[in-house]
Amino acid sequence: MLINKLGEFGLIERFRRQIKTDSTVVKGSGDDCAVIKFDKNNYLLFTCDMLVEGVDFLPREKPYLIGRKAIAVSASDIAACAGKPLYCLVSLSLPKKTSIDFADKLFKGMRELCRKYKINLVGGDLSRAGRLTIDVSMLGQVKKKNLVLRSGAKYGDIIFSTGKLGGSIRGKHLRFTPRLKEAKFLTENFKINAMIDISDGLAQDLAHILEASKAGAALYEELIPLSPAARNFAEALYMGEDFELLFTLAPGDARKIPLKKLSGFTPIGQIMGEKYGLKLVDKKGQERAIPARGFRHF
Amino acid sequence: MLINKLGEFGLIERFRRQIKTDSTVVKGSGDDCAVIKFDKNNYLLFTCDMLVEGVDFLPREKPYLIGRKAIAVSASDIAACAGKPLYCLVSLSLPKKTSIDFADKLFKGMRELCRKYKINLVGGDLSRAGRLTIDVSMLGQVKKKNLVLRSGAKYGDIIFSTGKLGGSIRGKHLRFTPRLKEAKFLTENFKINAMIDISDGLAQDLAHILEASKAGAALYEELIPLSPAARNFAEALYMGEDFELLFTLAPGDARKIPLKKLSGFTPIGQIMGEKYGLKLVDKKGQERAIPARGFRHF
Numbered sequence: 001m002l003i004n005k006l007g008e009f010g011l012i013e014r015f016r017r018q019i020k021t022d023s024t025v026v027k028g029s030g031d032d033c034a035v036i037k038f039d040k041n042n043y044l045l046f047t048c049d050m051l052v053e054g055v056d057f058l059p060r061e062k063p064y065l066i067g068r069k070a071i072a073v074s075a076s077d078i079a080a081c082a083g084k085p086l087y088c089l090v091s092l093s094l095p096k097k098t099s100i101d102f103a104d105k106l107f108k109g110m111r112e113l114c115r116k117y118k119i120n121l122v123g124g125d126l127s128r129a130g131r132l133t134i135d136v137s138m139l140g141q142v143k144k145k146n147l148v149l150r151s152g153a154k155y156g157d158i159i160f161s162t163g164k165l166g167g168s169i170r171g172k173h174l175r176f177t178p179r180l181k182e183a184k185f186l187t188e189n190f191k192i193n194a195m196i197d198i199s200d201g202l203a204q205d206l207a208h209i210l211e212a213s214k215a216g217a218a219l220y221e222e223l224i225p226l227s228p229a230a231r232n233f234a235e236a237l238y239m240g241e242d243f244e245l246l247f248t249l250a251p252g253d254a255r256k257i258p259l260k261k262l263s264g265f266t267p268i269g270q271i272m273g274e275k276y277g278l279k280l281v282d283k284k285g286q287e288r289a290i291p292a293r294g295f296r297h298f
Numbered sequence: 299m300l301i302n303k304l305g306e307f308g309l310i311e312r313f314r315r316q317i318k319t320d321s322t323v324v325k326g327s328g329d330d331c332a333v334i335k336f337d338k339n340n341y342l343l344f345t346c347d348m349l350v351e352g353v354d355f356l357p358r359e360k361p362y363l364i365g366r367k368a369i370a371v372s373a374s375d376i377a378a379c380a381g382k383p384l385y386c387l388v389s390l391s392l393p394k395k396t397s398i399d400f401a402d403k404l405f406k407g408m409r410e411l412c413r414k415y416k417i418n419l420v421g422g423d424l425s426r427a428g429r430l431t432i433d434v435s436m437l438g439q440v441k442k443k444n445l446v447l448r449s450g451a452k453y454g455d456i457i458f459s460t461g462k463l464g465g466s467i468r469g470k471h472l473r474f475t476p477r478l479k480e481a482k483f484l485t486e487n488f489k490i491n492a493m494i495d496i497s498d499g500l501a502q503d504l505a506h507i508l509e510a511s512k513a514g515a516a517l518y519e520e521l522i523p524l525s526p527a528a529r530n531f532a533e534a535l536y537m538g539e540d541f542e543l544l545f546t547l548a549p550g551d552a553r554k555i556p557l558k559k560l561s562g563f564t565p566i567g568q569i570m571g572e573k574y575g576l577k578l579v580d581k582k583g584q585e586r587a588i589p590a591r592g593f594r595h596f
Contacts, residue, residue, distance in 0.1 A: 049423050
């Protein structure tokens with residue numbers, strides 16, 4: 001029996017069930033970052049993301065942008081937990097026939113994004129392989145009182161996203177800004193109950209929040225902020241790699257969010273009971289169940 | 299111009315020169331682990347290692363042993379800095395046609411080694427790819443007073459290795475024991491000046507110590523503890539993946555090392571001045587310069 005029978009999330013769940021961690025681990029596998037006890041006021045955040053040529057980027061993409069993306073996806077995971085990225089390592093496997101010019105530009109993309117967010121690139125590993133593969137592991141820090149996980153969404157919470165959604169494949173997936181400032185602003189000024197970055201697609205990542213929070217949700221079609229790059233509404237729902245933040249907070253707090261601040265905050269739905277499932281409400285007020293579908297590796 | 303013109307270490311050096319880190323980074327790229335300020339008495343250690351099918355293991359190897367090795371190589375890096383491994387993440391890219399049985403065994407190998415050394419496996423990333431690639435990033439901790447880097451070797455130091463060397467390709471590279479106990483014993487009882495794990499081969503890894511310490515060294519052919527798996531002496535010098543510790547300490551201390559303790563400690567040479575270079579002394583006392591050769595990806 002092959003792993004695609006289980007699917008990506010089935011396989012992850014199979015692995016997760018077998019893992020035991022000690023009491024220093026606040027949150028292991030199953031969120032955007034692992035959360036580890038650190039000091040009186042802070043947790044450590046620990047995350048990794050692997051980019052594979054032909055899956056996460058095409059061989060013809062600019063190496064500068066590939067390098068940039070490799071750092072940005074991990075920074076986006078740190079943002080999703082409301083933390084500050086501090087240190088990263090880069091494991092890189094390169095084909096023998098890689099040019100020095102390509103390697104230089106790849107590295108420049110990494111270095112510049114690290115410098116922009118004051119992330120220390122502290123080392124890595126270099127290997128030969130048939131295809132370019134980059135794995136970035138990142139360490140960050142978050143104030144205990146600011147930590148946000150996927151599991152905290154509450155009945156009645158308003159669901160927001162940052163920025164605009166859909167059509168990321170047409171360029172944004174290589175050039176996106178990890179929403180670190182937005183996460184900092186939100187958690188320093190509001191009580192955010194749940195947060196995730198939209199890497200697999202709005203429907204699927206919202207489903208991750210719903211599963212972790214044992215909740216349902218209604219999304220309002222009219223409210224979802226469509227990116228000009230999106231060709232249709234389905235792309236905003238199911239296409240991955242927007243790398244916007246999806247978060248929930250109580251209605252009273254939600255009213256106070258300055259909608260135009262930073263990359264923009266848009267209310268797009270509401271948390272419901274678990275039995276409600278995940279539904280899309282169209283312009284006429286008609287509800288229909290939508291699948292928790294999105295990008296999956298298997 | 300292609301990267302093999304620079305070679306693995308030339309490319310790493312090219313990248314390293316361009317990196318700046320802040321004052322919280324005690325040691326960035328260029329040792330077995332990155333060393334980061336943590337609390338009053340301890341540093342954080344941060345390391346990653348990528349294993350690629352066809353380079354670091356053959357597709358026909360047992361998945362349990364591949365998984366085991368993926369964790370063990372990073373634990374060995376933590377040992378080389380005299381630390382204790384605490385947390386790890388696993389980035390895994392798998393071919394679509396991987397069987398669930400293969401994935402289960404791969405994961406079992408990782409899990410069991412983690413359990414043995416009390417390492418918390420706190421998450422990871424799963425991706426699709428043409429070939430199996432595993433990148434493990436690991437966080438550890440070391441008492442400030444016990445930290446050992448490559449750069450501390452001093453003129454006159456005796457050079458030791460743990461265990462036996464050579465022929466690792468015939469099985470040990472998949473089954474080796476990371477020398478965590480040995481590192482702990484050594485640093486708690488002696489003043490170890492420099493240490494590295496032998497991953498690229500004795501000659502090359504000793505050369506890393508010599509370069510970082512601006513020193514030379516004489517190795518005594520007769521003293522080098524040859525593994526029964528080694529077909530000849532050159533394999534002990536130049537074949538990679540022994541994953542034994544190579545360390546140096548002052549002659550006065552060296553005399554007190556219990557040679558048969560744990561995996562065994564064998565004095566194999568002495569640190570000389572930088573101009574001396576790296577030389578092998580044969581049974582007749584003849585010296586000859588040897589190349590800092592070993593496994594290289596490019």
